[in-house]
Amino acid sequence: MKSEIDTVIQRTQRYWYVDGLGEIAVGVMLLIFGLYFGLLGLVQNPTLQMVVALGQPVLFLLLWWLGGKAVRRLKERLTYPRTGYVALQRKKKPLSRLIIAAITAGAVGGLVGLLQALSSGSQVIIPVVVSLLLALSVAIIARRFGLLRFYLLAVYTALLGVLLAVLPISEDQQNIFIFALFGLGWIVSGAVTLARYLASTQLPSEDGGL
Amino acid sequence: MKPETGAANLQSISGVDRLIHEPARLMIVTILYASAGADFLYLLRETGLTKGNLSAHLGKLEEAGYVKIEKIFRGKIPQTLLSLTPEGRAAFENYREQLKQIVQSISKE
Numbered sequence: 001m002k003s004e005i006d007t008v009i010q011r012t013q014r015y016w017y018v019d020g021l022g023e024i025a026v027g028v029m030l031l032i033f034g035l036y037f038g039l040l041g042l043v044q045n046p047t048l049q050m051v052v053a054l055g056q057p058v059l060f061l062l063l064w065w066l067g068g069k070a071v072r073r074l075k076e077r078l079t080y081p082r083t084g085y086v087a088l089q090r091k092k093k094p095l096s097r098l099i100i101a102a103i104t105a106g107a108v109g110g111l112v113g114l115l116q117a118l119s120s121g122s123q124v125i126i127p128v129v130v131s132l133l134l135a136l137s138v139a140i141i142a143r144r145f146g147l148l149r150f151y152l153l154a155v156y157t158a159l160l161g162v163l164l165a166v167l168p169i170s171e172d173q174q175n176i177f178i179f180a181l182f183g184l185g186w187i188v189s190g191a192v193t194l195a196r197y198l199a200s201t202q203l204p205s206e207d208g209g210l
Numbered sequence: 211m212k213p214e215t216g217a218a219n220l221q222s223i224s225g226v227d228r229l230i231h232e233p234a235r236l237m238i239v240t241i242l243y244a245s246a247g248a249d250f251l252y253l254l255r256e257t258g259l260t261k262g263n264l265s266a267h268l269g270k271l272e273e274a275g276y277v278k279i280e281k282i283f284r285g286k287i288p289q290t291l292l293s294l295t296p297e298g299r300a301a302f303e304n305y306r307e308q309l310k311q312i313v314q315s316i317s318k319e
Contacts, residue, residue, distance in 0.1 A: 005240050005306065008256075012244035015252075076284065084252025085289065086245045204251070 014145035015086045019079045020193025025067035027186030032063060034180025041172040082201040127174050131161020134182065149189055156185045226312075229274050230305045234259055235267050239294065242277065243302050247293035268292060276301055 016022060036052075036059060043049045135158040142150030160181055164174050230239050237257050241248055254264055271277035276298030280291045294302070 005236075008237060008240040009244040011256075012241050012248075015245075080249070080251075080284070081287070083255055085249040085284075085291075086241075086252055087247040087291075087293075089244070089246045 010146050012086060013089075014147060016088060017145065017147055017193075018083065019075065019197045020190035021071050021074050021079070023186045023190030023193065025071045025190075027183045027188075027190055029063045029067050030179050030183030030186060032059075032183075034176050034178075034183060037172065037175040037179060041176070078198070081203050125165075126171075127161045127164045127178055129161075130178065131157050131164075131182075135161075149193065153185060153189055157182055160185070226308050227301055227305045229270065229276070230301060232267075234263070235271060238264075238267060238271065238292075239276065239298065239302050242292060242294040243299060245293075247291050250290040250292065253292065271298070274298075 036056070040049065040052055043052055135154040138150050138157060139154040141147065142154060160178065164177055164181075169177070230236055234257055238253055241253060241256055250264070253259075253268075254261065257264060259267070268277060268279060272279050275295055278293050278295050280293075282289050282291050
């Protein structure tokens with residue numbers, strides 16, 4: 001049974017998600033990735049194709065950095081003046097956990113690669129596996145922070161993967177749609193949360209102090 | 211309930227940190243324990259206390275060395291940032307452990 005203390009701890013830890021801004025940022029990032037895959041499909045020149053493909057990690061890091069900066073700035077304007085500021089606790093992860101995470105990431109990457117090699121010609125397995133892994137990650141966040149809407153996002157992600165697997169579309173189109181539609185889901189979820197947050201809170205007329 | 215275990219329970223209850231045990235302060239300390247710090251406005255909204263009451267509780271916690279109070283500027287906006295000191299964190303963990311033991315001993319009887 002969850003105690004009142006545990007409830008307060010969980011509510012404090014999920015404060016980052018209260019305004020939906022983080023979800024919108026992740027959604028935009030995924031949407032851009034979808035468009036990027038679309039661009040990759042359009043490029044015919046092999047050299048240019050390689051350059052665009054190599055730019056993938058750079059794009060990811062750039063978007064992650066820009067997204068984080070934008071979210072922090074928006075929170076300072078919208079969230080903190082309304083409902084206050086909470087500094088996230090950044091616990092140092094022990095080396096054993098980092099090793100386990102690296103092994104898991106490697107195993108998942110290997111599994112996806114193996115499935116890709118085994119399912120040559122079949123476009124069913126990859127979107128299903130990718131979406132189920134993403135859905136699982138989202139469900140873990142939902143459980144950890146007690147966020148109902150993240151459970152809905154997890155279901156949406158899993159269903160999206162299955163739907164894209166059975167649709168008669170090419171592998172390139174699958175890549176575009178899986179990122180773009182997953183991103184749209186996050187944006188919608190974040191936008192609804194933001195609208196509800198703004199409607200239920202207001203800027204205080206005078207600032208609080210001690 | 212055996213009289214000796216009842217007395218032991220009473221003794222352990224009386225041994226808990228009263229500074230943290232007070233409901234409003236327990237909520238403040240719990241919030242600060244779950245984060246690296248929070249501002250006055252967040253605590254005000256979450257605890258439902260008045261400004262004066264919250265200030266008084268924070269003053270007591272600061273006096274005990276459990277809470278650190280910093281006045282900072284976020285851009286041009288002044289902000290009061292509160293965080294638990296290592297002593298405050300240890301005191302809260304100790305309080306939680308004591309509570310757990312009391313609940314366990316009561317449920318065993």
